[in-house]
Amino acid sequence: MKLRFDRTLTYLRNSQDRRSAWLMALSVLWLLLIGWLAFLWNLGSTGLVDETEPLFAEAARQMTVTDDWITPYFNGVTRFDKPPLIYWLMAIGYKILGVNELAVRLPSALSAIGLMCLGFHTLRQFGGFPAFEDAGGRDSHTPPPLKPWLSAFLGAALIAFNPLTIAWGRTGVSDMLLTGCTDSALLAFFTGYAQPARPAAQARWYLAFYLLVALAVLTKGPVGAVLPVLAIGSFLLYLGNGRQVLREMRPALGVPLVLAIALPWYILVTLANGKAYINSFFGYHNLERFTSVVNHHSAPWYFYFLVVLLGFAPWSVFLPVAAARVRFWQRSRWIASPRSHQLGLFALFWFASIFGFFTVAVTKLPSYVLPLMPAAGILVALLGSDIITQKAQSNKHQKKIFSFDFWLATLGWVNVAFWAVGAVAFFSGALWLKAVRDPAIPNLSEALGKSGLLVWGGWVWATAAAAGAAALLARQKRWLLGVNLLGVAAFLTVAVMPGYFFMDRYRQLPLRQLAQTVVQFRQPAEELVMLGFQKPSLVFYTKEPVTFYLLPEDGIKYIKHRAEAQPNPSSVLILGYPSKFEQAGLLPSQYQILDKAGAYQLVRVSKQVVARLSRRNPS
Numbered sequence: 001m002k003l004r005f006d007r008t009l010t011y012l013r014n015s016q017d018r019r020s021a022w023l024m025a026l027s028v029l030w031l032l033l034i035g036w037l038a039f040l041w042n043l044g045s046t047g048l049v050d051e052t053e054p055l056f057a058e059a060a061r062q063m064t065v066t067d068d069w070i071t072p073y074f075n076g077v078t079r080f081d082k083p084p085l086i087y088w089l090m091a092i093g094y095k096i097l098g099v100n101e102l103a104v105r106l107p108s109a110l111s112a113i114g115l116m117c118l119g120f121h122t123l124r125q126f127g128g129f130p131a132f133e134d135a136g137g138r139d140s141h142t143p144p145p146l147k148p149w150l151s152a153f154l155g156a157a158l159i160a161f162n163p164l165t166i167a168w169g170r171t172g173v174s175d176m177l178l179t180g181c182t183d184s185a186l187l188a189f190f191t192g193y194a195q196p197a198r199p200a201a202q203a204r205w206y207l208a209f210y211l212l213v214a215l216a217v218l219t220k221g222p223v224g225a226v227l228p229v230l231a232i233g234s235f236l237l238y239l240g241n242g243r244q245v246l247r248e249m250r251p252a253l254g255v256p257l258v259l260a261i262a263l264p265w266y267i268l269v270t271l272a273n274g275k276a277y278i279n280s281f282f283g284y285h286n287l288e289r290f291t292s293v294v295n296h297h298s299a300p301w302y303f304y305f306l307v308v309l310l311g312f313a314p315w316s317v318f319l320p321v322a323a324a325r326v327r328f329w330q331r332s333r334w335i336a337s338p339r340s341h342q343l344g345l346f347a348l349f350w351f352a353s354i355f356g357f358f359t360v361a362v363t364k365l366p367s368y369v370l371p372l373m374p375a376a377g378i379l380v381a382l383l384g385s386d387i388i389t390q391k392a393q394s395n396k397h398q399k400k401i402f403s404f405d406f407w408l409a410t411l412g413w414v415n416v417a418f419w420a421v422g423a424v425a426f427f428s429g430a431l432w433l434k435a436v437r438d439p440a441i442p443n444l445s446e447a448l449g450k451s452g453l454l455v456w457g458g459w460v461w462a463t464a465a466a467a468g469a470a471a472l473l474a475r476q477k478r479w480l481l482g483v484n485l486l487g488v489a490a491f492l493t494v495a496v497m498p499g500y501f502f503m504d505r506y507r508q509l510p511l512r513q514l515a516q517t518v519v520q521f522r523q524p525a526e527e528l529v530m531l532g533f534q535k536p537s538l539v540f541y542t543k544e545p546v547t548f549y550l551l552p553e554d555g556i557k558y559i560k561h562r563a564e565a566q567p568n569p570s571s572v573l574i575l576g577y578p579s580k581f582e583q584a585g586l587l588p589s590q591y592q593i594l595d596k597a598g599a600y601q602l603v604r605v606s607k608q609v610v611a612r613l614s615r616r617n618p619s
Contacts, residue, residue, distance in 0.1 A: 030157075083281075111180030151381050312376050318380050325382065556613065
């Protein structure tokens, strides 16, 4: 009898081990699939997108050319917008992969993938517990065996598969690197915070927190420390355990570590550039962005509500219920709950603190709230795992008109309506796009219609709407999560990714072609002037300085001045739309067309011709 009992225990133990092994293998495949589809697929297959991405790419390239790894430069001018970590990573990519688009975007993609994996790990450890112990007496210390895995699988997908994260995870700028560092720091903090009984493990995670904060400060300045401090500070203030947690974190050691990593570059760049750096970076790009409108990036107070609604779609419709699931108003119960149960509460403070901080800031950009997207993903993932395991609320509350079940069903239909409205928008896109005027793509509506992108996108959205409605009619709310996930993946595959190639073909490829013409036909010391707009990608692809003038008449005045001050070489290259040449007073007979691509022309014109033209047209 005892032998049979021992065999049974061995079988159960081995069965659990086999299940864990299968789940681990499946999790690796899941993370690889999501990371590849969202961030790595065709990452370097399209050109740099004007106007911001080439600024970073060229500043990094200049570091490899000049061996000046302290002061960033673009187009011969210092660029103090951002600290150097993103430039350093791109430059390292150039050394390994060559100077190309993949090397430019890989730091952003890897940051997004790393954040997604750490989010999976955190949810796997702490995502299985209900917000509170049920009234029926369920033991919240022993969550359903598969619930942490469900939270982790769903959370990883939500962290990656939202429009804002996909867009910036595939773009070579500093925003996703900042998000990866700050949000990974927050996850590292919580993983340490949730394990007070394991001081050695806790110390390692707090050390990781400080290291990641230092990297965030090297990515985008003080905001890299401000965001984690706001999220953690508000969370601990709510719980009233700040002193205890600070003692555990040992800031007397952690803060000097952050300064030792981040501060040397700030000292060196200040010594090299003095007040010019201090006024530009700390004054203009930090203080003024928070207190006043910079670069015309103003927006109403409700701007970020719209950004989150669209940027976290389609999951954003469930955020109100996901936040309410936390029941943050029951502070006494949260104070009494174990730390390992507080992931949802932490994610809520993480989300709210960053949302509030950038709402108060006067300068507003969609990318500013990118660091709150993983928090939103965690909140909805925790709700989703409750729905799947049918434990979103105890049964005695199910019949109340304002129960979670009622609101989930209501928001489920809002979710379906979202897909349906999107389908209508895509199917009718050829009509409303006629009102869009883009000089780079004069026939935008016709070109999109011929590409088939609108039709394919419309069918994906319509199918998702129909499938979601079928799930709700069958009273299977849990299926709606799968519908959303498959809908986003399908839309990314058949519409978004081909859309990257479509826009590159019409907007960026002509500039790359003309850049090659410049490299081929440019005479020694011949200057390249761009009239009417600024496309920094020309600097990256020509690997030479470019003079930009938004007003064509200002460009003509500049060329006249150059003709007087430096008559040799006798000609100058001008790139722009033909309409800009006409606006500047240049006639087709007065310049030589070297190449045409898309809506652009590259011409060579004599400086003396421009000088005489300026005398006739003093404006």
